Amino acid sequence: xxxxxxxxxxxxxxxxxxxxxxxxxxxxxxxxxxxxxxxxxxxxxxxxxxxxxxxxxxxxxxxxxxxxxxxxxxxxxxxxxxxxxxxxxxxxxxxxxxxxxxxxxxxxxxxxx
Amino acid sequence: xxxxxxxxxxxxxxxxxxxxxxxxxxxxxxxxxxxxxxxxxxxxxxxxxxxxxxxxxxxxxxxxxxxxxxxxxxxxxxxxxxxxxxxxxxxxxxxxxxxxxxxxxxxxxxxxxxxx
Numbered sequence: 674x675x676x677x678x679x680x681x682x683x684x685x686x687x688x689x690x691x692x693x694x695x696x697x698x699x700x701x702x703x704x705x706x707x708x709x710x711x712x713x714x715x716x717x718x719x720x721x722x723x724x725x726x727x728x729x730x731x732x733x734x735x736x737x738x739x740x741x742x743x744x745x746x747x748x749x750x751x752x753x754x755x756x757x758x759x760x761x762x763x764x765x766x767x768x769x770x771x772x773x774x775x776x777x778x779x780x781x782x783x784x785x786x
Numbered sequence: 787x788x789x790x791x792x793x794x795x796x797x798x799x800x801x802x803x804x805x806x807x808x809x810x811x812x813x814x815x816x817x818x819x820x821x822x823x824x825x826x827x828x829x830x831x832x833x834x835x836x837x838x839x840x841x842x843x844x845x846x847x848x849x850x851x852x853x854x855x856x857x858x859x860x861x862x863x864x865x866x867x868x869x870x871x872x873x874x875x876x877x878x879x880x881x882x883x884x885x886x887x888x889x890x891x892x893x894x895x896x897x898x899x900x901x902x
Contacts, residue, residue, distance in 0.1 A: 715896050716877065717893075721889075721890050772817065779828050
């Protein structure tokens with residue numbers, strides 16, 4: 674399958690704890706993006722990391738990318754109940770896949786107050 | 787600057803009818819993408835368009851589905867003779883002309899299609 678794998682499929686934590694979600698893929702990438710989706714809603718873009726970058730930060734979010742292992746991780750620090758959502762990684766590749774986002778299956782994060 | 791707009795937000799059709807989903811990209815964006823999300827699944831790419839051109843339709847079912855992005859007006863995803871298996875959330879995304887389609891894609895709220 675060309676789809677990425679995300680793990681865990683579901684993660685349940687307490688407010689204040691950190692949440693780490695992982696994403697693996699099989700083909701080369703141009704960039705990798707992380708999105709959040711609240712239940713029944715659209716997707717909100719979180720971070721884009723390019724293939725020549727290793728780490729990016731945005732507020733409480735930290736994304737890493739290891740192209741040698743074909744994997745990325747999203748860390749949410751000091752989680753809040755409002756972070757409860759599904760999180761997806763999505764990548765773009767070159768060549769004939771130009772512009773097309775390939776999504777993983779997602780991680781369902783539940784943060785308990 | 788309004789975000790990506792999609793309408794209708796909810797659409798109910800009976801089997802055999804046609805469904806038309808509309809997407810207005812963000813101002814200044816010339817790349818439009820359509821994705822489908824089945825229940826409990828991630829999004830699957832359908833088609834990538836620029837004004838008056840289909841760039842990549844590798845994710846579009848071979849029959850009954852078509853998409854366009856005319857010079858004027860919104861992008862349209864058209865599903866003819868809908869079947870129950872077409873029930874899903876359909877998301878549109880747009881990105882600016884710079885970057886050749888590899889920049890951040892901004893998503894609309896989606897259209898939830900229910901086929902009775």
